[in-house]
Amino acid sequence: MDSFSHVVLGAAIGEAMLGKEIGRKAILYGVLASNLPDIDVFGTLFFSDSQQLLFHRGITHSFLFITLISVLLGWLTKRWSKDSPVNWINMTWLFFIAMLSHILLDSLTAYGTGLFEPFSNYRISFNTIFVADPLYTFPFFFCVLLAFRAKNGSPQRTRWNNAGLCISSFYLILAILTHQYVYHVMEKSLKEQRITFDHFTVTPTPLNIFLWMGYSHDKDGAWIGYYSIFDKEKKVNYYRVQRNDSLLLPFASERSVKDLKRLSKGNYTVTREDSSLYFNDIRFGQISGWDKPNEAFAFKYNLNKNTDNKRALNRIKHKESMCVIFASLLKRIKGK
Structure with a gap:
């Protein structure tokens, strides 16, 4: 997810876990911890572009990393704040839950998250929410903002913070259920058209959970289609995209191509544009x-x-303005 969503979720977790004990410091700790896994962005200083794409959401987004760092931060925080009413174990739990929320939220997107690194380099991606979704973030932010403005320990503060956590969690559950429904509809339509494939994936289009893209996978390419939950018919129009592996022959030994194939899990197409x-x-x-x-x-x-x-x-250099693209997205979401 985007950094802003992680900030809001981290703040809410900090307030819920230790807000009554240490006040707004809990929010600060939650925000810092929830964004710590993205320290991998500094990999750009050491890795090539393709290597950085794999390093991102890799080891720093693993269960091992957040466990070790949580214990270290919990101990260091207590050592620096010896007069704090909270012991190091509770601080460790705050750091752990905040970072856990980050890696689990990221795993719901399409990029892929290395939850089990370094023991396994398989990337988990549930494809249930887009990397930035205003319907998830903004209501959540509004509730957390109202909680932050209320006095520490007041019922209003707890009420607004809990409301934000409940609303955001409900939206994620709705996204998961919608994903399962759309997957069933799109896969059924694919089979009814007697299209052969090895496996099939459904992922949300930008900024919403109402319009979805489905794509198949086979050794030569993919079938791609779109479906809105507001479409009147459940027949999806699919079109073919070839992988064009022959174009990669001159790059067969390139490290970048190997990295990209691993990142995409074989879901790619190679195109030639000018030179x-x-x-x-x-x-x-x-x-x-x-x-x-x-x-x-x-x-x-x-x-x-x-x-x-x-x-x-x-x-990408857009042929049309973002306003036009966004308008077409809203129009397609409404269904056809």
Whole structure:
């Protein structure tokens, strides 16, 4: 999820766990801890672009990392604040739960989270919520803000903070249930059209849990389609995307290609644009693909040598303004 969502969730957890004992310090500790797993962004100083893509949400997002760091931070915090009414075990629990919320929330998105590293490099991705969803974050933020403004220990403070946690949790549960429903509808439509595939994935489109993208996987490519829970018919129109592995032959020994294949879990297509060759990760969806099937994918990694791929997830030059794209998204969400 985006950093702002982690900040809000961390603040709410801090207040709920130790707010009555140490006041607003609990919120500060919760915010800091909930964003600590993203310390991996500093990997850009040491790794290549493709290596950084794998390092992100890797070891610093694992159960092992947050357990060890929680114990260390709990002990250090108590050592620095010897007069605190809270013992180091309770501080450790605060750090652990705040960081746990971060890695679990990230695992609900499409990127993939290395929860079990270094013992397993498999990335967990439940594909139930987009990396930024205002319907999750803003009501939550409003409640936490009201709690923060109330006096420490007051019923209003506890009430608003608990309301934020309940509303946000309900939204995540709704996202999970909607994902399961849409998965059933889209997979059934795929089978009814007698389309063969190895496995099938459904993931939300930007900023909502109402319009979803579904994509299949086989050795040659994927079938992609879109479905809104407000669509009148449950038949999904799928279109074919070829992987074009032959275009990767000149790059077969490149470390970047191996990294990208691992990151995408085989869900990719290779395209040539002018003199550049791009590795497109299907999992992150398209820009306005719900409206125009041939639109570019959100993740485009330039395979040409000496190219900057630090912004592979948002390097696209939009043919239309963001207002037009957002309007088309809202229109498609309403159903057809």
